[in-house]
Amino acid sequence: MQAERPIGELLRQWRRQRGLSQLDLAIQADVSPRHVSFVETGRTIPSRPMVLRLAEHLGVPLRERNRLLVAAGHAPVYAQRALDDPDLAKAREALDRLLEAHEPFPALVLDRRWNLVLANPAARVFFDGADPEVLEPEINMMRLGLHPKGLAPRIRNLEEVRGFLLPRLARQVAATGDPSLSDLYAELAEFGGGDFPAPDPSDVVLRIHITHRGEELRLFNTVTTFGAAFDITLEELIIETYFPADDHTRRTLLKTATA
Incomplete structure (x- = not known):
């Protein structure tokens, strides 16, 4: 603290x-x-x-x-438990079911610092070909996405992705004062970007176009959180689900899942 x-x-x-x-x-x-x-x-x-x-x-x-x-001189009242704590068993089961139900499309669960907590098998499209350096635990998905040894070389619209993610991270740093997030922002800003146009208010999803095993996949994502969380761990979890943005991507991911 x-x-x-x-x-x-x-x-x-x-x-x-x-x-x-x-x-x-x-x-x-x-x-x-x-x-x-x-x-x-x-x-x-x-x-x-x-x-x-x-x-x-x-x-x-x-x-x-x-x-x-x-x-103010009072004891804290909100608990923070590990996700495998028995008291969070129902929440963990719900997360596992959500990830499974989203197959064959990628889905991830992240903590407040963008570290990977859970992922479904379809999320391997983001990890294939990445250098082991950026896949060491804890895998940080913000770093994986923008690092030259991670997913960045396979992102076809990298500047658009940077322009979406880095300002979002900067807002987190400003809101929380978290030194770990500040260090992450400083690290990732060195890879490019920093001055971005004002975001389009209607642009509420991240569009990401990646190459994967010779195919171009076009995805967009949505973000879900626990709206009535009673535990710090649950409140800070971010569930990212990715959807195909065109029929080619949908067919490719369906074929990959059954291969």
């Missing part, structure tokens, strides 16, 4: 990131603006219920809610 800052400073940072005034937050959380001001300036230390109420209305992730609680 990062070195702690005062609870008021942390809450003020989240409020500003959400583009809210103290009055906006007070109205949403049904507290007085004076109370919000006192919390942010350190004149009042909020109770645990108040921290959780403000965090809920600010949309603060569970990991960071724990951090807010600790900064």
Whole structure:
């Protein structure tokens, strides 16, 4: 956990990131603006219920809610378990079924730092031919996709993919302050890119065109998360499912699955 800052400073940072005034937050959380001001300036230390109420209305992730609680002198309340923990058995079963059901098209489960957690057999289209250097555990899918020794040489629309992924990673760095993500961004930015046009608001999916065993595959992806997560691990999981963008890709992946 990062070195702690005062609870008021942390809450003020989240409020500003959400583009809210103290009055906006007070109205949403049904507290007085004076109370919000006192919390942010350190004149009042909020109770645990108040921290959780403000965090809920600010949309603060569970990991960071724990951090807010600790900064206010309270014990954290959200657990973080390994995915193979018995308490997460139903969630793990759901993930396995989702990956299996998406065959013969690629599907991946990633953690908050883009490390691979689970994948179905069809996802091998992303790994074939990659240098062992980028396939060592933990496999980082952002690195694999943009590294010259990874998938990048097989991506036909590499600049478009870079222009989608690097700004997304930069926003993560800005939102979380995670030094690991910052280091990852610095590493990947060296491979090219950095100045990108403003994204098209209607561009909500990543399109990726890759060569695979002499065939060109055109895919697009969607991202799913656990919307009502009760555990930090579950909240931070990202499920990426890839779909064929044309009939040739669909037929090729179907043929590959039955070969």
